[in-house]
Amino acid sequence: MCGIVGVVHNAPVNQLIYDALLLLQHRGQDAAGIVTQLDRKFFMHKAKGMVRDVFRTRNMRALPGHTGLGQVRYPTAGNAFSEEEAQPFYVNAPFGLVLVHNGNLTNAHALKHELFQTDHRHINTESDSEVLLNVVAHEIEKSTRGVPLQVDDVFKAVRAVHKRIKGSYAVISLIAGHGLLAFRDPFGIRPLCIGRNAEGAFMVASESVALEGAGFVFERDVAPGEAVFVTLDGQLHSQQCADAPQHYPCVFEFVYLARPDSVLDGISVYQARLNMGETLAKRVISTVPPNEIDVVIPIPESSRPSAMQLAQLLGIPYREGFVKNRYVGRTFIMPGQAVRKKSVRQKLNVIGSEFKGRNVLLVDDSIVRGTTSKEIVQMARDAGARKVYMASAAPPVRYPNVYGIDMPTKSELVAHGRTVDEIRQIIGCDALIYQDVDAMKKAIGSLNPTLAGFDASCFDGVYVTGDVTSDDIVRLNEKRVGTEEGDDDTSRLALPNSQEG
Numbered sequence: 001m002c003g004i005v006g007v008v009h010n011a012p013v014n015q016l017i018y019d020a021l022l023l024l025q026h027r028g029q030d031a032a033g034i035v036t037q038l039d040r041k042f043f044m045h046k047a048k049g050m051v052r053d054v055f056r057t058r059n060m061r062a063l064p065g066h067t068g069l070g071q072v073r074y075p076t077a078g079n080a081f082s083e084e085e086a087q088p089f090y091v092n093a094p095f096g097l098v099l100v101h102n103g104n105l106t107n108a109h110a111l112k113h114e115l116f117q118t119d120h121r122h123i124n125t126e127s128d129s130e131v132l133l134n135v136v137a138h139e140i141e142k143s144t145r146g147v148p149l150q151v152d153d154v155f156k157a158v159r160a161v162h163k164r165i166k167g168s169y170a171v172i173s174l175i176a177g178h179g180l181l182a183f184r185d186p187f188g189i190r191p192l193c194i195g196r197n198a199e200g201a202f203m204v205a206s207e208s209v210a211l212e213g214a215g216f217v218f219e220r221d222v223a224p225g226e227a228v229f230v231t232l233d234g235q236l237h238s239q240q241c242a243d244a245p246q247h248y249p250c251v252f253e254f255v256y257l258a259r260p261d262s263v264l265d266g267i268s269v270y271q272a273r274l275n276m277g278e279t280l281a282k283r284v285i286s287t288v289p290p291n292e293i294d295v296v297i298p299i300p301e302s303s304r305p306s307a308m309q310l311a312q313l314l315g316i317p318y319r320e321g322f323v324k325n326r327y328v329g330r331t332f333i334m335p336g337q338a339v340r341k342k343s344v345r346q347k348l349n350v351i352g353s354e355f356k357g358r359n360v361l362l363v364d365d366s367i368v369r370g371t372t373s374k375e376i377v378q379m380a381r382d383a384g385a386r387k388v389y390m391a392s393a394a395p396p397v398r399y400p401n402v403y404g405i406d407m408p409t410k411s412e413l414v415a416h417g418r419t420v421d422e423i424r425q426i427i428g429c430d431a432l433i434y435q436d437v438d439a440m441k442k443a444i445g446s447l448n449p450t451l452a453g454f455d456a457s458c459f460d461g462v463y464v465t466g467d468v469t470s471d472d473i474v475r476l477n478e479k480r481v482g483t484e485e486g487d488d489d490t491s492r493l494a495l496p497n498s499q500e501g
């Protein structure tokens with residue numbers, strides 16, 4: 001996941017986009033970029049780093065114009081350490097296009113070849129988003145050849161794009177001199193919503209929190225497969241461009257990725273997490289008698305709503321036992337296992353008195369590589385806890401994700417090919433309680449019964465697009481492994497009884 005935003009206004013947009021990106025920072029910490037448009041000229045600044053570091057006053061001054069877009073990147077393709085893969089991407093024809101992308105294409109490799117051989121287009125990075133931009137450019141070129149661009153040409157192009165690209169994509173693009181185009185894949189895997197402000201300006205963003213924070217009012221989600229086109233004078237056009245759209249948003253957005261104060265696809269992320277805490281409480285009762293738990297302690301940040309609800313249902317005190325260093329970012333979306341591991345200790349510190357002599361139930365939203373839980377359990381023991389139980393508001397993460405979450409290899413997932421007791425031994429806790437896959441889907445899905453379901457592939461191995469082959473997964477793995485600076489891939493976890501396949 002990355003965070004994306006686009007604005008069409010009748011006033012300067014640079015600060016609005018900056019503010020929105022700050023509110024989307026939790027979706028990507030690796031690189032950030034903004035493009036604005038004045039007349040027909042694009043102005044771009046992008047670099048590696050967090051929003052605050054990438055944009056200095058001089059950079060902001062150099063971003064004039066009333067239309068623009070931006071992105072915060074969490075790499076899921078290509079190389080996390082490459083500055084040139086920061087977004088937005090630009091091509092000069094047709095018209096001049098810039099594009100930002102949240103998601104991951106599963107056929108980028110084949111498309112890159114096809115673009116070169118058939119469309120005579122050159123891709124200069126390993127980024128799937130550069131491939132996507134070139135497919136969009138080629139299809140707009142085809143649909144408008146020789147005549148001025150009409151709104152229908154844009155939709156025709158998106159229809160063709162849907163047919164060529166596979167995987168997950170929420171996209172915002174600017175067509176120089178014409179307007180802002182946004183579209184979402186036919187399964188609506190990655191989120192995208194539209195808002196308007198009092199002056200009639202439009203903002204399209206990954207999460208509703210970005211709209212609200214920038215003074216816009218949420219209007220609606222972009223539907224799966226739908227394209228919206230906002231002309232430079234502020235006219236909004238929209239059309240369904242997919243043949244058989246079905247709504248399967250990524251369940252991991254609700255588990256971890258999105259901010260709790262966002263509402264995605266009609267579901268409050270906060271309420272989804274409360275509901276998961278409720279169903280998790282039932283699982284806890286059947287594993288550890290509640291009278292053997294003295295205190296419920298969340299692992300900051302994302303697990304708090306679930307832990308709070310769980311504690312309330314069990315009638316056990318909810319206490320803060322870990323203090324988060326607010327200057328350390330999210331560890332899961334950091335590139336490289338070595339840096340992730342070091343960061344857990346830098347990020348979280350114990351309040352010893354909450355652990356000493358107590359049986360504690362630690363609650364996290366998810367256990368992926370096990371980096372956090374392993375460290376945290378040890379920290380609880382070092383602080384004098386008698387028994388350390390661990391509960392995860394999400395089920396075991398057993399399968400690679402190919403739709404924009406950086407867990408491409410089975411071997412890095414602590415739950416892959418292991419029983420819960422084997423995972424418990426690795427993490428080092430006295431009992432380990434996981435959410436159940438169906439219970440999770442029901443807990444979140446009950447908040448919007450109109451959804452067809454969820455992409456929960458990392459939990460159940462079902463890839464909703466229906467076209468992901470094991471070869472695709474291997475290829476996506478190859479692209480990622482070995483790209484992580486300072487990574488100790490083979491020693492990621494000290495696994496006593498590995499059954500990796």
Ligand SMILES: O=P(O)(O)OC[C@H]1O[C@H](OP(=O)(O)OP(=O)(O)O)[C@H](O)[C@@H]1O
Binds near residue numbers: 256300366368
């Ligand atoms: O098993 P792991 O591979 O360690 O991944 C899971 C952990 O990573 C995330 O926390 P993160 O620090 O990224 O963000 P948060 O502050 O939002 O909880 C998540 O909330 C879990 O705590």
Ligand SMILES: NC(=O)CC[C@H](N)C(=O)O
Binds near residue numbers: 074077105128
């Ligand atoms: N997490 C994302 O959405 C990543 C977008 C794109 N695949 C990249 O790696 O830059």
Ligand SMILES: [Mg+2]
Binds near residue numbers: 300301303364365
């Ligand atoms: Mg966490």
